[in-house]
Amino acid sequence: MKKDIRTIIKQMTLEEKAALCTGASPWTTTPVERLGVPEMIVSDGPHGVRRVADVEALILDSLPATCFPTASCLASTWDTGLLHRLGEALAKECIALNVDVLLGPGANMKRSPLGGRNFEYFSEDPFLAGELAAGLIDGVQSKGVGTSLKHFAANNQEFQRFSISAEVDERTLREIYLPAFEKAIKQAKPWTVMCAYNKLNGTYCSESHYLLVDILKNEWGFEGLVVSDWGAVHDRVASLRGGLDLEMPGPQDRRVKAVVEAVRSGELDEAVLDESVQRILHIVFKAKEVPKNGKFNIEEHHDLAHRIATEGMVLLRNNGILPLSDHQHIAVIGRSAEHAHFQGGGSSHINPTKVAVPFKELQARAGNAEVTYAEGYPSDNSFRQEMIDQAVSLAGAADVALLYIALPSFKESEGYDRQDLDLTEQQVALIKAVAKAQPNTVVVLNNGAPVAMSDWIDDVAAVLEAWMMGQAGGAAIADVLFGRVNPSGKLPETFPLKLSDTPAYINWPGGAGKVHYGEGLFIGYRYYDAKEMPVLFPFGHGLSYTTFAYSNAKVSAPTFKDVDGLTVTVDVTNTGRIAGKEIVQVYVHDQESDLVRPEKELKGFAKVELQPGETKTVSIELDFRAFAYYHPAYKQWVTENGKFDILIGASAADIRCRETVTLQSTLTLPCIIDKESTIKEWMADPCGRAVLEPLYRQIETQARKMFGGGDHGDGVAEAGMDAMEMMNDMPLVSVLMFQQSTLTMPADEMVDGLLRQVHDTNR
Numbered sequence: 115m116k117k118d119i120r121t122i123i124k125q126m127t128l129e130e131k132a133a134l135c136t137g138a139s140p141w142t143t144t145p146v147e148r149l150g151v152p153e154m155i156v157s158d159g160p161h162g163v164r165r166v167a168d169v170e171a172l173i174l175d176s177l178p179a180t181c182f183p184t185a186s187c188l189a190s191t192w193d194t195g196l197l198h199r200l201g202e203a204l205a206k207e208c209i210a211l212n213v214d215v216l217l218g219p220g221a222n223m224k225r226s227p228l229g230g231r232n233f234e235y236f237s238e239d240p241f242l243a244g245e246l247a248a249g250l251i252d253g254v255q256s257k258g259v260g261t262s263l264k265h266f267a268a269n270n271q272e273f274q275r276f277s278i279s280a281e282v283d284e285r286t287l288r289e290i291y292l293p294a295f296e297k298a299i300k301q302a303k304p305w306t307v308m309c310a311y312n313k314l315n316g317t318y319c320s321e322s323h324y325l326l327v328d329i330l331k332n333e334w335g336f337e338g339l340v341v342s343d344w345g346a347v348h349d350r351v352a353s354l355r356g357g358l359d360l361e362m363p364g365p366q367d368r369r370v371k372a373v374v375e376a377v378r379s380g381e382l383d384e385a386v387l388d389e390s391v392q393r394i395l396h397i398v399f400k401a402k403e404v405p406k407n408g409k410f411n412i413e414e415h416h417d418l419a420h421r422i423a424t425e426g427m428v429l430l431r432n433n434g435i436l437p438l439s440d441h442q443h444i445a446v447i448g449r450s451a452e453h454a455h456f457q458g459g460g461s462s463h464i465n466p467t468k469v470a471v472p473f474k475e476l477q478a479r480a481g482n483a484e485v486t487y488a489e490g491y492p493s494d495n496s497f498r499q500e501m502i503d504q505a506v507s508l509a510g511a512a513d514v515a516l517l518y519i520a521l522p523s524f525k526e527s528e529g530y531d532r533q534d535l536d537l538t539e540q541q542v543a544l545i546k547a548v549a550k551a552q553p554n555t556v557v558v559l560n561n562g563a564p565v566a567m568s569d570w571i572d573d574v575a576a577v578l579e580a581w582m583m584g585q586a587g588g589a590a591i592a593d594v595l596f597g598r599v600n601p602s603g604k605l606p607e608t609f610p611l612k613l614s615d616t617p618a619y620i621n622w623p624g625g626a627g628k629v630h631y632g633e634g635l636f637i638g639y640r641y642y643d644a645k646e647m648p649v650l651f652p653f654g655h656g657l658s659y660t661t662f663a664y665s666n667a668k669v670s671a672p673t674f675k676d677v678d679g680l681t682v683t684v685d686v687t688n689t690g691r692i693a694g695k696e697i698v699q700v701y702v703h704d705q706e707s708d709l710v711r712p713e714k715e716l717k718g719f720a721k722v723e724l725q726p727g728e729t730k731t732v733s734i735e736l737d738f739r740a741f742a743y744y745h746p747a748y749k750q751w752v753t754e755n756g757k758f759d760i761l762i763g764a765s766a767a768d769i770r771c772r773e774t775v776t777l778q779s780t781l782t783l784p785c786i787i788d789k790e791s792t793i794k795e796w797m798a799d800p801c802g803r804a805v806l807e808p809l810y811r812q813i814e815t816q817a818r819k820m821f822g823g824g825d826h827g828d829g830v831a832e833a834g835m836d837a838m839e840m841m842n843d844m845p846l847v848s849v850l851m852f853q854q855s856t857l858t859m860p861a862d863e864m865v866d867g868l869l870r871q872v873h874d875t876n877r
């Protein structure tokens with residue numbers, strides 16, 4: 115095929131090449147019929163196939179397809195195998211609906227719980243998000259259908275999403291905002307990557323050579339095509355130069371002409387255009403290897419959506435009321451019991467094949483119990499006391515009240531961010547009033563991201579986070595409430611106590627065209643750990659109807675080389691009376707490092723199913739990257755010799771076992787001592803130290819003399835300070851300037867000479 119593509123490119127006119135790099139319509143690429151190049155059809159994504167009936171039109175009406183749970187719910191499964199199965203099902207629907215590339219998944223970080231599209235993203239943790247994205251991509255592509263990993267990169271808010279510049283330092287970008295993409299790209303090789311709307315450090319992602327060429331294509335070896343988000347291209351020529359292969363949506367005749375003219379005038383090298391043409395042709399032909407026709411099995415896929423939703427439900431709190439049993443009268447309260455809120459608004463909106471109505475599903479499992487219903491809250495934001503009153507009297511007369519509370523779409527959707535973490539005023543008042551009348555009150559939440567609960571959580575008996583759970587989610591809720599399924603989901607993001615506690619709070623959502631990622635590496639649990647701050651529910655939290663004990667934690671070696679990695683094993687026992695699944699999490703803590711690091715970071719996890727009394731040994735591999743951090747001065751991932759703690763836990767706040775290991779770094783880092791290096795940096799670098807050590811004592815003596823007549827034996831000089839504490843953080847050249855009178859040559863020259871020695875030793 116490669117050879118054919120080269121031949122085709124040779125036969126293409128400049129106009130045909132330029133046209134190929136822009137869509138023919140909102141959802142199709144440009145065919146070149148005379149050369150046998152077909153069109154390729156793309157559709158949203160990510161949790162279902164939104165195949166518009168008419169691909170020539172940019173309208174939202176789409177053909178029926180299975181609406182699977184959204185990413186928040188998917189991520190709560192922590193199950194890469196299940197996401198693989200989901201991917202296979204999505205591919206089958208793509209094949210049946212004539213779709214070549216599915217526009218998803220999204221692997222952006224949940225920087226703030228206010229992000230309007232958080233329901234479409236997996237996690238606040240890059241490792242978890244990367245693993246899940248890779249599983250899904252692999253599943254879809256195993257059936258010969260493409261994916262588009264989006265939105266690359268730093269697309270973490272909706273406010274001014276088409277124009278804002280995410281201002282992110284390099285280390286934060288490498289350690290937090292890029293690794294999920296990196297992992298998914300290296301592991302699962304998505305056919306396409308969708309660039310984000312926003313700018314990154316002043317440059318549109320659609321024009322960023324640094325992102326699209328230096329990192330994505332060259333460093334990570336991405337071989338597919340980069341497609342723009344819909345309408346993300348501003349200057350087509352600049353975007354081609356920046357590595358953006360395909361502009362969507364089309365048609366954009368003026369842009370195509372601009373490309374032709376730019377090549378003719380020499381402004382754009384034709385080789386750059388050819389490279390994009392080659393990448394597009396490669397994917398277009400690959401897409402056509404699988405014929406698109408047939409049907410998908412609606413029931414089978416609904417069942418899969420059901421299964422995934424049950425695995426993604428997170429039981430946040432339970433005083434023992436759940437699973438429900440022997441309740442003769444169940445009061446079901448809340449609009450979302452009748453009108454399931456199972457997906458978010460915007461481009462991911464699916465036209466479902468069918469919908470499991472939560473109330474009906476509950477009734478079907480309730481046996482002989484009487485089940486009554488009150489709406490509880492309206493569909494709009496109005497306050498309706500009479501609805502609360504009605505709910506209260508219903509709840510008071512029952513044995514248990516189930517409150518189905520959905521965050522309305524005017525509060526959460528693609529296109530705008532949330533303004534707060536709150537449910538509506540009516541919903542909060544409803545929960546409080548019902549809980550007062552009925553101690554056995556269970557709250558079932560449908561939302562895409564954390565909501566505040568402090569006002570009422572202590573008044574209710576249980577809370578089930580059911581997320582935007584897909585079209586079959588109503589059945590999954592009923593299964594969990596009645597104990598037909600033992601809940602096993604765990605939170606892929608922290609639930610904060612209040613908005614002002616959140617990491618990005620004072621840097622959100624930015625203004626004047628920029629949003630500063632001032633919290634740096636410290637998003638999600640990394641932030642709450644560093645601040646030792648209490649949260650509502652920690653990252654990784656989720657209850658079960660059984661209990662698990664962890665024991666016998668082991669590491670493969672107490673001392674190991676970074677390149678060899680480490681195997682961590684732990685025994686997990688089901689200590690309860692029913693079967694269940696536990697998600698075991700492995701975090702790594704670096705005891706000492708040159709640059710500040712988060713207290714701990716998730717580097718491995720496993721989900722294990724256990725019968726009552728059963729024990730299984732869980733084994734988790736940790737590789738080089740589990741211990742490394744990105745050093746901006748070296749511009750690479752580095753490991754440092756020293757001790758690391760391996761923390762094995764049931765959540766970020768529930769560490770059950772701890773092992774300490776010693777890492778031996780195999781890296782030989784280039785010397786980065788320069789004229790600005792401080793004395794401490796000279797002494798920390800092996801070459802710097804070798805060169806400076808003979809002079810160090812002399813510098814120290816002079817320093818102490820200057821600050822009041824020398825050392826009095828306690829290390830503190832007369833001036834009341836420790837001179838070397840101050841000097842250590844000054845550049846060598848500045849210290850020597852102060853000591854110029856004691857030197858035989860100008861301080862500058864002396865440092866230049868020392869630097870030459872350092873670089874000679876280093877060679």
Ligand code: BGC
Nearest residue numbers: 158159217264265343344461
């Ligand atoms: C969204 C993308 C989506 C595209 C096509 C954009 O507005 O950001 O996620 O794939 O539209 O619908």
